[in-house]
Amino acid sequence: MSVLEVTGLDVHYGLRRHRRQALAGASLTVEPGEIVGLIGETGSGKSTFARAVLGLVRPSAGRIVVDGEDVSGHRDRQWRALRRRGVLQYVFQDPLRSLDPDLTIADSLLEPLLLKGIPRVEAVERARGYLPRVRLDEELLPRLPGELSGGQRQRVAVARALITEPKLVILDEPVSALDAANRVQVLEILKDLRDTGIALVFISHDLGSVAGIADRVAVLYQGSVVEVGPARDVIAAPEHPYTKLLVGSAPTLRMAAAGRAEREALRALLNA
Amino acid sequence: MTALTEIPVETTVDPVLAVRDVRIRGQVDGREIVKGVSFTLAPGKVVGIVGESGSGKTMTCRAVLGILPPRFEVADGAIHVAGQDVSALSQAELTELRGSTISAVFQDPASYLNPSIPVGKQVAEVVKVKKGFGRRAARQRALELLAAVRLRDPELVYGQYAHELSGGMLQRVLIAAAIAADPRVLIADEATTALDVTVQAEILDLLADLRDDSGLALVVVSHDLAVVAQLCDEVLVMRDGEVVEQGPTSRVLYQPEHEYTRLLISEHEQYGLDRFLAREGS
Amino acid sequence: MVRRVLSLASGRISVVILAAIALLAIFGPLLAPQDPLATSSDTLAGVSGSHWLGTDYLGRDVFSRLLDGSRASVVGALEVALMALVVGAIPGILSVYLGRVFEWVTLRLADTLIALPFLLFAVAVTALLGNGITQAMFVTGALVSPLFYRVARAATLAVARSQYVEAALISGASLGWVIRRHVWVKVLPPIAVALAQTLGTGFIIVSSLSFLGIGVQPPAPTWGGLLASDLGYLSYQPWAPFAPALLIMATVWASNLLADAIRDVSGEAGRALFADRKTRQPVGGAV
Known part of the structure; x- marks a missing residue:
């Protein structure tokens, strides 16, 4: 079963005269354990696509199925229930802004687990156990995001998204704010995940930055997916x-x- | 033998920009943030500086332009722009030098334009001040410049405001303003970083055209080795204020000596398009 | 939170001063050695054994008036603050979340309150609700509430648009969770600072209202009232305003200090977890 099935997605912003279309019949299917690169430049609708899949904007037409659940008509309460199960997660581009500056790394990591309903003690154990997988040291737990380097912060953000053992993670330019060494490290961590069966959608404006990690590449242009295929084929031909x-x-x-x-x-x- | 034949070519043309062992120091803590940068730039040539934020590449550019932030100083070394020692110039002479001999464009074009004045008027203003043109002549020249940077409809763009233009168009407008006074050196500091890849390619093409048509010498600064590789004759790789590698672009790309350069290259080869596009060389 | 505030020297000092003033407010009227309202022919007397702080223009014992007035002053200032918090800060936070109608109405109300002439408003409220200290505090609280509304709203807006709130929502957080975990900590410090400022203004406003016969009635003393009347006799007793002014200043200064302390520690909210293995890390790495 596909972990994500998007068919004919339309999204409009604004009302009446200001109405403009951000997505026009975008379709994309993501299978478990694969990394899909979603490429789009300014105005292509790539952020809207992510926001629609995450339930942050309401599509005007089309169907979104997440992990077998048709979410197209979901109301807030249904969305909350789905999100709390932790099957769907998101990683922002800028790790400094996506972590609450007043919460310790530990508290940030715990948030999705607590929301999932896992008891605190167990959640703490899990958070501790998770850190080595993103190559972070346990001693970072009581620190604040401001005390970490950009690369460490982004690895915390990745850990935060993965800790609920989601089936699908959407990453919005997760490495563009990082320097070369950290970029490679985060990419390696993501690559290792492929074997665990998690599906990743890696959104970027730059084909080059996902070429090395994506199994398949989807090209978003003017609100619709104009080309999908194995990364090698899309890039070489x-x-x-x-x-x-x-x-x-x-x-x-x-x-x-x-x-x-x-x-x-x-x-x-x-x-x- | 080849080396011998190359050297005379380098020395017969006077460099428009010569940076010799420049060191920049923060006056507060006395820390050196640029630890010795040297390069020379001949007309029509392009030198690239690659490095991440904090590597000192932007500070080097600022020193060349004479616009170091407060409490930073060139502690050692010399910068010659078109034969003139920058350190010997007064503030007024430096202002005169900027724009007319050496000019620059930066990463975020919108922040360099006044949002409440049409962009064309701002280019014309530069022409008026730097070239002493009258109002009508300045407008005419500004329109020519907007056409020279390949803006499709210069008349229309002239009257538009910054918020009405895309990032790529704004960067073109700024390039137009930067070349308004026919400078001999143009510094492009991360000038394409915020742009889409397809737009970036167009801007890089434009820079190449300016070099070919008017013999403009370019300093291209980027965090991306590939951007620099597109355009440059010589590359400097900087890290933590130090130049870790310097040489002709093809030598740096094909026979990198420093481990850091190798990291930058291997990143492209493992995770970039190069993984699939090994058309030449490799 | 409380423990962390107390771990700072400024937090401890301010809490001690505020506790002393609270004690004064509770027991002050009982401790007054003389009847604070009893007049005598011994007017504008200097400091002596029977009158520790002298007497005022009606021959009343200033020390007793100061002690007796402390309850009305402190309670009044607290009422103002509480009122401002309830009708200012809470709608300010909610204005970001409860939809456009609520937002529009509260914003216009806040603007209206700023535009209202204070004295006219006070007189109108007294006419409507009758005269009394509660009504006076209501007027004053309503008057300062736009400040709280705006401070709370601005702080909430900044947080509400942040990515970490969005991240929490994506993990399934409810509105309540977001406010408890992310918003409150950021809104509290600016509100605490506004509160500290308001306490000071509160004393002055309470006294100027009682000067008009609204709220605390004239013979009954308040710190602000004492200060106001002392100022009228500055040429006879230049030192007299010093005592009430000192008390007001101490209260305002201590509450400002406390606000600073709260602000300083609120950046560390949530550090409590993993406290067992906590060794304070040097702050570094911030870009």
Whole structure:
């Protein structure tokens, strides 16, 4: 069974005259244990997609099924019940802002467990046991987020999302705020997770940053998914002109960027 | 033998920018935040500085521009812009130098524009001040500049406000303002970092065009080795204020000597597009 | 929280001073050596064995008046603060969460209260609800409540839009959970600071109202009232305002100090857990 099934998702913002469409029939299926890279640039609707799946915005059309549960028509109370089960988690881009500065690392880690209804003592044990998996030391527990480095904070945020043993985690540019060494470390941690059967949706504006970790890549353009496929195929042999433009624009070390004429032709094609 | 034939080329052209063993120190704690940076830049050439935040790359640029933040000073070394020693210049002379000889664009274009004045007018203002043009001539020149940075409809953009333009368009406007007084050196400090990849490619193309058309020398600063690799003839890799590796781009990319450079490269090879796009070289 | 406030020197000092003033408020009227209302021909007397702080222009013993007035003053100031908290801070927090109608109405009310002429409002309330200390405190509390409303609302807004609140919601947190775990800690310190400021203004307002015959009635003493009348006889007894002013200042200063202490420790809320293995870490690593 798919852990996430999104079909024909439409999301609108604003009312009447200000109404504008953020998602137009976006569809995506995520299987257990796979890492899906969701690529989209500014205005593609990638954040809206995540927010809709998390129940933070209400879609105007389409179907979202999370872990077998159709959530399309869920009300607040049903959403809360689903979230408390901890099957669905989210990792923000900026770890400093996604951890409460007044709560210790321990309290931040415990929050989703306590919400899930796990007794405090057991939750504390679990939090302690979880830290090695994200390569953090137990002595960080009584500290505040401000006392940790950016890389440590992001690993705490990852741990916080994983501690409820979710089936699906959505990560919004989880490594773009980190420096090279921490970026590699977080990516390695995420890669290790694949074996545990967790499905990850890795959202990014940059194809390059998910190329190395995603099993499949989905390209979001103007509110719909224009291309999905194994990462290697999408990157090495893109089909949609926008994907071609993305691949051709991404800076690479070996000067593989497409020629300028090619990119301009693609752009003309997209604007037509 | 090849080395011998190369050297005369380097020395016959006067560098527009020469940075020699520059060290920058915080006056409060006396800590050195830039520990000796040297490079020379000839017209039409591009030097890249790669490093993460805190590596000292931005401070180096600021020192070159003579705009170090308060309580930071160039403790040692020399900076020559078009043959002039920056440290010997008065504040007024430095202001004169900035814009007309050396200019810069930064990461967040919106914060460098006044939100309540049309962007074209702000470019025209730069032309008026730096070139001494009259109002009408300045407007004409501003329109030319907006066209030169490949904004599709310069007349329209001229009258628009910052909030009406996308990040890529704003960066083009700022580049237009930066090249308004025909500088010889342009510093692009993380100028494409906040932009979408497809827009970034366009801006990098634009910078390459400016270099080819007018012999503008570029200093491209980025945290991303790949961005620098696109454009630069020479690369400096900085970490914690130190230049850990420096050399021609292809040498740094293909025969990295420092462990940190190798980390940056391996990151691209393991986790970047390069994993699938080993078209040449490797 | 209490223990952490007490672990700071400023917290301890302020609590000691405030406790002393509370004792004064409770027992002060009983300790007054003379009748605070009894006049005598010995007017504007200096400090002596029978009149420790001299007498006022009607020959009343200032020391007794000061002790006797402490209850009305402190209770009055507390009432003002409580009133401001209930009609100011709580709607301020809720205005962020209870929907647009509540938000609009409370915002307009707060604006209206700021615009109201204070004396006119006080007179109108007295006319409507009758004269008395409770009514006076109601007026004063309503008057300072917009400050609390705005302070609480601003602090809540900043928290409500934060990612960590969103993260909590995504983990299934309810509104109550979010307010208890994330909002309250951030709203408390600015409110505590506003409270400390209000205590000071409270004394002055209570006395200026009693000057008008609203609230505490003239012969009955309050600190603010004493200060006001002493100021009128400055040329005869230049030292006289010192005693009530000192008490007011001590109260305001101590409550400010306490507010600071609360603010200082509130950054550490939640440290209690894992306290068994807690060795205070040096603060570092902040960018």
